[in-house]
Amino acid sequence: MIVRTTDEITDTDRDITSEDGNWRSKRIVLGGDKVGFSFHETTIKAGSVNIFHYANHVEAVWLVEGTGKLTDLTNDKVYDLAPGTMYLLNGHEKHKVEPDTQMRMLCVFNPPVTGREVHDENGVYPLIESPA
Numbered sequence: 639m640i641v642r643t644t645d646e647i648t649d650t651d652r653d654i655t656s657e658d659g660n661w662r663s664k665r666i667v668l669g670g671d672k673v674g675f676s677f678h679e680t681t682i683k684a685g686s687v688n689i690f691h692y693a694n695h696v697e698a699v700w701l702v703e704g705t706g707k708l709t710d711l712t713n714d715k716v717y718d719l720a721p722g723t724m725y726l727l728n729g730h731e732k733h734k735v736e737p738d739t740q741m742r743m744l745c746v747f748n749p750p751v752t753g754r755e756v757h758d759e760n761g762v763y764p765l766i767e768s769p770a
Contacts, residue, residue: 642666644679660686669750676750682706682741691732695747700724704741709734 644664647653652665660683667677682688684704689711701723708717708725711732717725719741727733735741 640667640671658686659683660688663745665751667750669752671750674748674750676747678745678747678751680743680745682735682737682743684737684740686737688735689732690735691730692727692747693730695749695751696730697727698724698746699726700744702742702744704737704739706735706737706739706741709736 644666647664647666652668653662654665655662661680663678663680665676665678667673667675669676680699682704691711701719702721704719704721706719708719709715710717711734712729717723719725719735719737
């Protein structure tokens with residue numbers, strides 16, 4: 639059994655802030671935990687514009703705080719985001735997230751991220767597998 643709190647991972651190598659300071663991701667479960675997914679709490683700053691493209695991962699996102707817009711950049715469809723909204727990037731859609739207020743989300747990645755990934759110039763995480 640694994641039991642962790644966000645307080646205990648704050649300011650550790652599981653607590654990642656983007657280079658531009660727009661988002662912060664606390665990686666509660668990572669690939670090294672060997673459970674087949676990773677689980678993150680992510681906050682995104684109000685007024686920021688964030689482009690993501692998980693070409694190697696499926697991501698499910700559940701918004702628990704804040705409001706904003708999600709744009710599917712594959713077809714320019716725009717969705718309103720509010721607490722209780724879930725979106726699933728099951729087609730590896732390139733997307734834009736624009737918070738009106740700070741947003742807090744709970745995110746699941748499959749395959750799991752290891753914690754060593756860095757978004758490339760296209761917003762993509764490389765596929766890095768955890769050692770066996």
